[in-house]
Amino acid sequence: MEKYIGIMSGTSLDGVDTALVETDGQSIQLLAQDFFPIPDDLKQDVLDVCIGQQTTLVKIGEIDHRLGKVFADAVEQLIANNHIERSDIKAIGSHGQTVFHTPDSAYPFTMQIGDANLIAAQTGITTVADFRRKDMALGGQGAPLVPAFHKALFDHLDNNIVILNIGGISNISIINSDQTSGYDTGPGNMLMDAWMQQHFGKPYDKDAAIARSGTVQPELLQRLLSEDYLKLPAPKSTGRELFNLPWLEQKLLGLTLQPQDVLATLAEFTALTIADQVTGLTQSNQQNELLVCGGGAQNPLLMERLQTLLPDWEIGNTLKYGIDSDYMEAMAFAWLAHQTMHNLPGNLPAATGASRLAVLGAIYLPN
Structure with missing residues (x-):
């Protein structure tokens, strides 16, 4: 060692x-x-x-x-x-x-x-x-490079394991009897943090308090979900060069929304883009386990939405296996x-x- x-x-x-x-x-x-x-x-x-x-x-x-x-x-x-x-x-x-x-x-x-x-x-x-x-x-x-590391950590487990890292970008590692792979699903905290800094002067939305005070806006959400990257097949990776404030401002053109409603919609966008990918990985013959790490694991609204959107998955933290998620x-x-x-x-x-x-x-x- x-x-x-x-x-x-x-x-x-x-x-x-x-x-x-x-x-x-x-x-x-x-x-x-x-x-x-x-x-x-x-x-x-x-x-x-x-x-x-x-x-x-x-x-x-x-x-x-x-x-x-x-x-x-x-x-x-x-x-x-x-x-x-x-x-x-x-x-x-x-x-x-x-x-x-x-x-x-x-x-x-x-x-x-x-x-x-x-x-x-x-x-x-x-x-x-x-x-x-x-x-x-x-x-x-x-990218992503962490799936190789996750394979070394978790390959001994019998469950259908997906490790979800919610940093600025969200990425998943898939580890089960059929495959070991991974890719970037789309935004994580990046858009929410940028919006918080621009409109509320804070680095992030502590405990999702401001997002909870807003309401998801369907038209904006559909515009966000229309992004071509989300439809690309894996392997794929992305970053701030795509998902940034100018990108968001383009999606907001013609809309007059309260800042907290935009934040609530961004949180829902992140949750939906993750859940959409994880749902397709569900296996009926194994326990499905989603282990969340990164800063987004501390966002209670994201975690609640993921649990609601993924009822067939046991959602937890990598601390279960002795790995500090941060x-x-x-x-x-x-x-x-x-x-x-x-x-x-x-x-x-x-x-x-x-x-x-x-x-x-x-x-x-x-x-």
Whole structure:
């Protein structure tokens, strides 16, 4: 068993999750976890790039450096708070911050920034990063990568398991006797959080209090559900480059709605797009179990709607199996670092669409 640190900064941009794990690739144990906030000015600069605002190469380079420093500081905080010996850590796995992801364009690419050289140099620990582009080079989407990790965690169970991560984007991993795969279902918290910030000046809707005060608007809901991405077959992946405030504003054209009603409709949109996909995975000969992780697991309205929309499914939290739902993805990138360091594949072609299994990531040495 070896120790690895995983770093995850997702599409929600709420901050940096770090996780210290011990793993041999087959079993994994979370030993410590921490959260490090992203400075507001840096968060805004990243958001501007993600939604396609005009920028410069200089600006991109500066953001890459600033994020690398934030990621390194997040690791330093994890180490200090938990009295971790650096020499005990085999490697750090850094997802980086996705600023653009376009797997289906004429020239497919995905870009995660946050200089891994800075992480390795500051921490003195070997760092693995740039996990997605090898899969994309092999014809894959470069995402989602967590299904391979979920397979290692849950493949021993006899149930029909779907792991649902509700971050900025919602994605599912499907693990049963017939298949192991996964894909992005559509928005998670991203649109709701952006609307909250724009109209209520808050980062998110705590306990779904404002969404509960609104009413779902059928016309807006139908416009949202008409999005072409939702009809695409898997494998597929998406992000902030599609689901963003300008996209939502287009859907709102000609409608005069109260902000809380828009928020309620966005919550229903997220729940419906998830439930639509999970319903099709129901098996009559097995127990159907939906394990929810990510920030959306803390949204009581989303969880209630999923339970109503999925009556044939037992819905719970990954804590049932000893996995902290808030740090699932950070753990996944610690595991992916293990795979890279041992020259083992980290992708799952059934989930990403790649032509074959592949060792992912690039290794950045501290010396």
